[in-house]
Amino acid sequence: KILLAHGAHREGKRTDAVMEKWRGYGLGQFIHWGLYAIPGGEWNGKQYNGAAEWIRSWNGIPNATYDSLIYKFNPTAFDATAWAKSAKQMGARYVTFTTKHHDGFCMWPSKYSKYTVAASPYKKDIVKAVVDAYDKEGIDVILYFSVMDWSHPDWRYEIKTKEDSVAFERFKKFTRNQLIELLTNYPKAKGLWFDGTWDKSWVKQAAFADDLETEMRKLRPGLIIGSRFRADENGKRHFDSNGVLMGDYEQGWERKIPNKIEEVHGNDWDCVMTVPENQWGYNKAWNGHIKSANELLEMTAKCVSLGGNFVLNFGPQGDGAIRQEELNLATKIGDWMKLNQEAIYNCGYAGYEKQDWGYFTKKTGSDQVYMVVFNVPVSGALRLKMPAKTKISKAYMLADREEKILPEEINSNEYFLKLKKKDHQEPFVIVLETGKNAENKESIYEKAKT
Numbered sequence: 001k002i003l004l005a006h007g008a009h010r011e012g013k014r015t016d017a018v019m020e021k022w023r024g025y026g027l028g029q030f031i032h033w034g035l036y037a038i039p040g041g042e043w044n045g046k047q048y049n050g051a052a053e054w055i056r057s058w059n060g061i062p063n064a065t066y067d068s069l070i071y072k073f074n075p076t077a078f079d080a081t082a083w084a085k086s087a088k089q090m091g092a093r094y095v096t097f098t099t100k101h102h103d104g105f106c107m108w109p110s111k112y113s114k115y116t117v118a119a120s121p122y123k124k125d126i127v128k129a130v131v132d133a134y135d136k137e138g139i140d141v142i143l144y145f146s147v148m149d150w151s152h153p154d155w156r157y158e159i160k161t162k163e164d165s166v167a168f169e170r171f172k173k174f175t176r177n178q179l180i181e182l183l184t185n186y187p188k189a190k191g192l193w194f195d196g197t198w199d200k201s202w203v204k205q206a207a208f209a210d211d212l213e214t215e216m217r218k219l220r221p222g223l224i225i226g227s228r229f230r231a232d233e234n235g236k237r238h239f240d241s242n243g244v245l246m247g248d249y250e251q252g253w254e255r256k257i258p259n260k261i262e263e264v265h266g267n268d269w270d271c272v273m274t275v276p277e278n279q280w281g282y283n284k285a286w287n288g289h290i291k292s293a294n295e296l297l298e299m300t301a302k303c304v305s306l307g308g309n310f311v312l313n314f315g316p317q318g319d320g321a322i323r324q325e326e327l328n329l330a331t332k333i334g335d336w337m338k339l340n341q342e343a344i345y346n347c348g349y350a351g352y353e354k355q356d357w358g359y360f361t362k363k364t365g366s367d368q369v370y371m372v373v374f375n376v377p378v379s380g381a382l383r384l385k386m387p388a389k390t391k392i393s394k395a396y397m398l399a400d401r402e403e404k405i406l407p408e409e410i411n412s413n414e415y416f417l418k419l420k421k422k423d424h425q426e427p428f429v430i431v432l433e434t435g436k437n438a439e440n441k442e443s444i445y446e447k448a449k450t
C-alpha cells in the first residue's frame, strides 16, 4: 500500500443507517433542469448534435447569447409538487437534482453569483421548492453540483500561468462558498452528486478537495458523497493510488451498467441513465433510440441484482413541465413497481449465477430470493440453477401469491419451473423461499465420464 495523505479515508461499504437506506433505494430519479431547457438542443433552426445541456459549449450559440437566456427563464408550468407526485407514483425513492450544471447557472439564489434564478423573471428558489416537495413525498434528495463552471471568469481547465493560479484560488473559494451555502440552505439534502471534476485544474487540488470533503461531512454528518468529487495526490480519480474507492459509492456507471459482480469491487454504486442514448437536459428532437418502460425495468432489475441503484433521468422543458413521453414512462414503471417493488426495494446481490430468464435479487438481511423474469423460453418452462446445498421450499408468483409453482427437479440443484401462463407481455417476479439442503444429500445424478 502506498502511503496517501489524500486518498480514500475508508475502505469497504459504510455501515451507518443513512447509507444502509441509500443502498436499499433500488430506483431513483435524476432531474436535469436549467437554462439549457429553453433552447432544447436547437438554436436558430439548427440542431446541436451533442447533449442538450452542453449547448453553451456549441459554436452555434455565442456564450453571451446563451447567458442572456436568464432573462427568458420564467417557467410558468413549474410545479415541484407535481414532479414529486409523479416520482412517487413511479416508485423513485431518491431524486438527484441539478443545482448548477456546467453552464454555471444556479437554480438557487446563491449569494456568490449574479447568474442565478434570483436575477431571472422567475426569481424564486427552485432548489428549495424541489427539496421541500420531494421531502414531503418521502423521497430523499441528493443535490447535483458541477465543479466545472463555464461562465465563471476564474474557472480554468488547467493552471498554466501565475495568473491562472491566482484566478483558480478565487474559484476554489467560490466553489467552497457555494457548497457550504447549499448544505446550509438545504439541510434536508442527503448527499451531493459531483460532476465536472475531470479537468487538470481540479484534479491537482487533492489537498483542498480532501479538506473540503472533510468540512462538508462535519457540517452535515451522514452526508453521502460519491467517488467523482476528488482525486488523490497522484491525480487518481474514483479509485485512489491503492485502488480503494474514494467517497461513499462508485459514480462511474453513467449510461452503462456492470454485467457481473466482480466489476463493482464490493462497493456501493448507482447507475445514472438517460431515456434517449445521450440527452440529460430537455431536447426537443429526442432522436435515436428512446428506451421503453420494459427496457428501463430490466435495467433497474439488473442494477439491483448486482447490488446497485438505478437512477432514471428526466429533462423538464423550459416552461417547467415534464414532457408527456417521460410522464408516460414514469406511469408504466410505477404500475409495475406497485406490483413488484418487494423484489427491488432493500434488495441486493443474491450470490447465484446469472441465468437466461432474468435476474435474481435477494432481500437484504433475509434468505428471501426473487427471480425477476424478462425472458420466458419457447418451452414455457424456466430452467433454474440453484447453488449447491440450497433447496427451494416454496415458489410462487409475487403478483399472485396463490399461483404456486412446483419446481420439477431435472438434475442436482437444477429445476424446471413450469409457468401457467406463457405469453407474458411484461416482466414478472417469482418468489423463491429457500432453505439449506441436508449436507449429506446423496446426488441421484451420475456425471458422465468423458
Ligand SMILES: COc1ccc([C@@H]2N[C@@H](C)[C@@H](O)[C@H]2O)cc1
Pocket: 032, 051, 053, 054, 195, 196, 254, 272, 280
Ligand atoms: C463526455 O463528457 C461528459 C461530461 C459530462 C457529462 C454530464 N454528466 C451527466 C450526469 C450529465 O450532467 C452530463 O451533462 C456527460 C459527458
